[in-house]
Amino acid sequence: MTSYDANLFTVLGETLNLHRTAERLHVSPQYVSRRIADLEREYDVKLFYRKPCFSLSYEGELLLQAIRDIQMYERNLESELQDLCPPQNPELHLGYNGESIGMILPDLLVEYHKLHPEARVFVVEQPEETLLAMLEDSQLDLCFGIKSSAHNMESFPLPNEEIFLLVPDGLLRRAFPNDYPLCAERFYRGVHLEDFAALPFLDNLSERKLSQQVWQYSLDHSFLFHYVLSSVSIDALISLCQQGLGCLVCTARHLHRQLLASRGHDQYTYHFPVLDLMNDYHMNIFYSKKRRLPRYMIEFIHCAKTLFELQTPVDINARER
Numbered sequence: 001m002t003s004y005d006a007n008l009f010t011v012l013g014e015t016l017n018l019h020r021t022a023e024r025l026h027v028s029p030q031y032v033s034r035r036i037a038d039l040e041r042e043y044d045v046k047l048f049y050r051k052p053c054f055s056l057s058y059e060g061e062l063l064l065q066a067i068r069d070i071q072m073y074e075r076n077l078e079s080e081l082q083d084l085c086p087p088q089n090p091e092l093h094l095g096y097n098g099e100s101i102g103m104i105l106p107d108l109l110v111e112y113h114k115l116h117p118e119a120r121v122f123v124v125e126q127p128e129e130t131l132l133a134m135l136e137d138s139q140l141d142l143c144f145g146i147k148s149s150a151h152n153m154e155s156f157p158l159p160n161e162e163i164f165l166l167v168p169d170g171l172l173r174r175a176f177p178n179d180y181p182l183c184a185e186r187f188y189r190g191v192h193l194e195d196f197a198a199l200p201f202l203d204n205l206s207e208r209k210l211s212q213q214v215w216q217y218s219l220d221h222s223f224l225f226h227y228v229l230s231s232v233s234i235d236a237l238i239s240l241c242q243q244g245l246g247c248l249v250c251t252a253r254h255l256h257r258q259l260l261a262s263r264g265h266d267q268y269t270y271h272f273p274v275l276d277l278m279n280d281y282h283m284n285i286f287y288s289k290k291r292r293l294p295r296y297m298i299e300f301i302h303c304a305k306t307l308f309e310l311q312t313p314v315d316i317n318a319r320e321r
Helices: 003-017 017-025 029-043 059-084 105-115 128-137 169-175 182-187 208-220 234-242 252-261 295-310 316-320
Strands: 091-096 120-125 144-145 153-155 163-168 200-204 224-230 247-251 268-271 284-288
Touching: 003 059, 059 153, 059 200, 059 268, 091 128, 091 295, 105 120, 105 295, 120 128, 128 153, 128 284, 144 224, 144 295, 163 234, 169 268, 182 268, 182 316, 200 208, 200 234, 208 247, 224 234, 234 247, 247 252, 284 295
Parallel strands: 091 120, 091 144, 200 224, 200 247
Antiparallel strands: 144 284, 153 284, 163 247, 163 268
C-alpha cells in the first residue's frame, strides 16, 4: 500500500463519507471508490460495508488501526532522529479552547518563540472533546484541557487554580452596611457564595465548568443568583465588575488580568477566595500515550508551566495587601 492510498483510506475511515473524503483530497468520489475497490481486491477482504450505511468492516477497522500505528511509529522515529539532529524548522500543532488557556496563549507563544524562533506553531481552537479526538487521530501534537483524564492520553498537569469572588467596593458596602469595611479583612480568608446571593452577578461563560459549578451550588442551596449579564469575554466581565455592575466568580488565572486592569481604576474591586467550590480546577496539557515527544515539544510544556505559575500566584491576597 502506498502512502497516498494509506492516507486516502484513513480519511475515508474517519469520515465514512465518499464526498467529504473526495473534497478533502481534491479528487472525485468515483476515484475514492475505485481506489478502495482496488485495495479490497489487493487484500482480498471487504474493507467497508456499503449497506445499510457506509461503515468500516472488521477487517477495515484492523487496517485503519495498523495504519495509525505505523504512522505513530514513523513520527516517534522521526522525533528521536530530530533530537539527535534538531530540525531547522520544527512544527508544533497545538489545540486549545477559549475557556482553557486562550487568555495567556499570546504570552505563551511569545515566550516559546524566544526559545525556538525557528519553530512554526499551528494553533487550532475547538471544543475540548474535539481536540482530544484530533489528538488521538494524530492531527495535533499537544492540546490544553481541563479534564482529569482522557482515554489513550498522557497529561502534564498545570498548577491548581484557586477560585475567587470579585466584589466591587460599592456592592460590598451595600451587602454589609453594618460591617463595612472590616468585613473585607475577614473575607480575605474566604467567603461563602450564599452570603452574597442578594447582589447582582455576572455570568462567566468563558469557564463553562466553573459556571456549571456555581449554578449547581445555587440549586443545592435553594436559591438562584440574579445574573444581570452573561458573556464569554472575561475582559468585558472584569471591566463591568470594576464599574460596579455585578460580582464575578473566576479563577486565579483570570484574577491576574483583573489585578493588572484595576490599577488606576476609580472603584476598588475586592477578590475573596471562595470556600464553597472544589479547588481542583486545573488545566492539563494532553498528548498521546503512543507519542514520544521531541525536545522542542517538551520545552513548550515547561514554558507553559512556568508562565502559568507566574500568572497564577498562590497567595494573591497577601501580595495585594
